[in-house]
Amino acid sequence: MRRALVTGISGQDGSYLAERLLADGVEVHALHHPSEARDRPRPAYCPDEVVLHIGDLTDHKAVGGLVRELAPDEIYNLAAVSSVARSWQEPELVEAVNATAALALMDAALRAQQRTGAPVRFVQASSAEIFGQPEQSPQDEQTPVRPVNPYGAAKARAHAGIAEHRERGLHAVSAILYNHESPRRPAQFVTRKITSTVAAIARKRADRLVLGNLEARRDWGWAPDYVDALVRAARADLAQDFVVATGVAHSVRDFVSAAFARAGVDDWARYVSVDSDLVRPVDAVELRGDATLAHDVLGWTPTVGFTELVARMVDADLASS
Template identity: 65%
Template structure:
């Protein structure tokens, strides 16, 4: 990897998300000066050491002015409408934020590079959803891009544009991130919905977990591992696209069973209800990635297996419930 020079500056979008927080902490630990675009429509995150710039990624003029002024060494574009389900409800916003605004940020990075005379390294957070219903499994960087939903379609536009900007001289890495989880995952994601409900069931606070398709299979990894891959991709000698995945898939049913097993409940089926209204209009049956290129060129590898990921998330939700109980006034 190409080392950063002293006094290096990084710019992050999507700072309030799971990956944004882990990435900021990683870069700050390296002594990097971290700036972040903080969505004006969301509560400002509290990350000590990060200089926040309230704004909206779709406000291209303002964001471009900021990027050109900062002239960062690295740009990480993590901002997105990140829910596939929500993308069906807001396809226009999804296309603008996940697609057009991402490409505009690449252009801003290129203009910053030309203005400062120093190289800018750009990381575009892509998604396995760009493959839709893939023609082979596992998928790698050469797999046909054919998304099935508005989220994947918008991400595909930005992903393909990364290649365009590489041709224009911007060191642009497209990291095709498969599902990755942590206790920081928002509750509207199915994985966190599962672990938080399992914690509540284990503590007698509720009895039922309602889900959609239990048979969908995904390749689940540990979020800090995937952030490590982003940093490695930014500093690679040659910019390229990289599939970031574990190579092993599990079903939603597997995730549920593993979460219940962690709290000692093997007869979990009577706690789970399936609601057809929660099933997406179209949903890939299996997404599983081949990260050979990332392993060979970046020296990257996942460090946390599936059972441990689920267990850590359940434990975090149990601790959160205990903290809530201890802070509640006694009667």
């Protein structure tokens, strides 16, 4: 039986990935941060079959020991401080988790491979934020890496580390993930903030949705589709980097409009206000990905479009409100 180690199990991608790997007959182990374990011994949506290991990704020695003990066939590094806004407030933490710890995990994977002689397949969850303010749209694997915020800068360092470890013989993949959403997205993210607040407004339990830049444009996809791309990349014959995206960008305004429409609320503009404090210091105007390589090499294609994605999130929040 193949064995996988997943970091970031408490996030939406971690839970979907665990479900996918288990369905494939893989033995799944996951790193569960001590602070999260105190509040919730098993993360939300985490299947019971997943073997949890309490640990901090920034404890390089302990994590290296876990990799040595498990000798996994596949490692998926999804753990990250995932808020761009928070990266401006805590850049040192973001660097430690998103860059330094990721590089240390790659080193541990390579050492495990060298020690046992068995190949280890490593997938790093990267981000479109590594491209910053791109001069071209859509972006692909050849687009210059020019991050404009601490989150993107840390992810860019881990992205570069993947190429270095690939040169050293590790089957290392950087999956450059564009925005992807689901009802499992935590409430502090703008998409869940939108859908949960819209549901509350529809239920007459709220009267205002406060947002930042309504014109920011993103390429939004369905999280389980993106997890499928991670697994395909891990098991591809050749290790290389892949942009994972739908190729279609929408504005935050579009997302808001679609959410209110799904909830059956007319004249949505009267419920929405903009708070300048919520606008990022630097916000990429449009990030839109070209996933041609993932399509051609991995046979990957998104299955859920923008309108359906928003509808599924709104429906889930209406059902729970």
